[in-house]
Amino acid sequence: MPAPLSGLLTSVRAAVRAACALCIAVGDPERLEKQGREPVTLADYGSQAILLRAAALGFPEDRVVAEEGSAQLFAAAGADGIAEIADLVGAALGEQCTSDDVVGWIDREGGTGSRTWAVDPIDGTKGFLRGDQFAVAVGILDDGVPVAGVLGCPRFDAGGSTGVVLWGGPSIGVFAEPLAGGSASRVAVSEVTEPEATRVLGSVEAAHGDPALVREVIDRARLGGGWVRIDSQVKYAAVAAGMAEVYLRPRSREDWRERIWDHAAGVAIVEGAGGRVTDLDGKPLDFTFGPTLAQNRGVLVTNGRVHDLVLEALRVG
Ligand code: AMP
Ligand code: MG
Numbered sequence: 001m002p003a004p005l006s007g008l009l010t011s012v013r014a015a016v017r018a019a020c021a022l023c024i025a026v027g028d029p030e031r032l033e034k035q036g037r038e039p040v041t042l043a044d045y046g047s048q049a050i051l052l053r054a055a056a057l058g059f060p061e062d063r064v065v066a067e068e069g070s071a072q073l074f075a076a077a078g079a080d081g082i083a084e085i086a087d088l089v090g091a092a093l094g095e096q097c098t099s100d101d102v103v104g105w106i107d108r109e110g111g112t113g114s115r116t117w118a119v120d121p122i123d124g125t126k127g128f129l130r131g132d133q134f135a136v137a138v139g140i141l142d143d144g145v146p147v148a149g150v151l152g153c154p155r156f157d158a159g160g161s162t163g164v165v166l167w168g169g170p171s172i173g174v175f176a177e178p179l180a181g182g183s184a185s186r187v188a189v190s191e192v193t194e195p196e197a198t199r200v201l202g203s204v205e206a207a208h209g210d211p212a213l214v215r216e217v218i219d220r221a222r223l224g225g226g227w228v229r230i231d232s233q234v235k236y237a238a239v240a241a242g243m244a245e246v247y248l249r250p251r252s253r254e255d256w257r258e259r260i261w262d263h264a265a266g267v268a269i270v271e272g273a274g275g276r277v278t279d280l281d282g283k284p285l286d287f288t289f290g291p292t293l294a295q296n297r298g299v300l301v302t303n304g305r306v307h308d309l310v311l312e313a314l315r316v317g
Contacts, residue, residue, distance in 0.1 A: 005140075005148055005172065008059065012117075012138050013167055015054035016152040019047035019136045020163070020179055022092040023122060024154055031129055032076040039125050042081055045073050046088045047121035047136055049105040053093075056105060061113035065291055067120050067261050070103045116141040118264035118287075124232025126205055133234040139264020140169070144288035148172065149265030149272075154179055156234050158187065158241040166237050166269055174240050174273040189275040189303035190242035192225075198306050199225035199244040201235040210250035217248060221313035223306075236266025239301050240273035246310055247301035250280060257292035258285075258299060266301070276304040282311045 029041040048068045055064050082099045090097045117138055124134035136152035148169035158164045163179030177184035200223055203209045235247040267277045279296035286295045
């Protein structure tokens with residue numbers, strides 16, 4: 001792999017592992033409300049502090065775009081909550097840190113280099129709160145192109161044991177390693193081409209997409225492998241690991257724009273595993289428009305082999 005990416009990925013993987021350890025340590029998280037009524041937990045902020053600390057210490061030139069900010073944290077958790085996060089972060093890193101450290105890391109925007117970290121500290125917070133799937137996600141964009149990603153999936157079993165880290169990208173390939181420790185093995189998308197064997201993934205939360213349209217596309221394209229609903233970018237991980245062929249994410253409403261931290265890591269990983277990602281019109285996702293995919297309508301992730309037949313079924317409607 002290109003030398004700069006290799007060192008970067010080593011650091012990001014270590015940070016993602018520590019962030020996953022923090023999420024697991026929190027156990028039974030309390031639900032806090034963010035503006036816009038999306039849930040958040042102390043673990044979201046703790047995870048973001050760990051991930052952005054790695055950017056600050058190792059890659060000061062890199063820009064950072066991350067889901068959470070400390071203004072909401074003060075409103076939702078107060079000084080006591082921040083002190084609690086500092087304890088959690090310190091325990092996960094094995095070193096002391098203060099509330100000021102944590103707030104500084106959470107709000108980091110980074111330098112002016114060509115690389116951007118697109119960070120979702122807990123993707124699928126609703127799944128995390130339900131005891132279902134969630135992912136710690138870091139996507140690396142270079143001039144807006146997803147070149148690498150790391151997905152920590154503490155409750156996902158990609159064919160080994162529960163708890164896995166997937167990492168890699170288009171010029172690297174993709175590897176899965178147990179969160180508990182152990183060697184990495186290469187993963188690849190499935191070779192399925194037949195509609196009748198094609199397995200589909202979608203969101204658990206109906207409000208995050210359009211389940212009726214997913215059902216219609218399955219019927220129109222005669223996709224016969226089943227439709228499983230799981231939270232977060234674990235869906236990208238499952239396609240990359242050959243456990244499903246399609247992840248279809250129609251827009252939840254006309255004015256919804258997908259956020260880059262919900263996709264950057266997943267796109268790098270699926271493309272690196274041999275798959276394909278576009279929007280529902282077949283256009284590549286454009287990560288050059290700030291924090292949202294402003295130019296794209298929905299997201300279609302596949303093993304590549306069944307991509308066109310799903311696009312065709314979307315066009316017919
Ligand atoms: P998933 O678990 O795949 O449904 O995706 C979780 C992500 O959905 C969260 O990280 C949010 O950023 C995102 N999200 C929240 N509200 C919406 C919405 N109305 N439409 C689409 N995505 C949303
Ligand atoms: Mg998210």
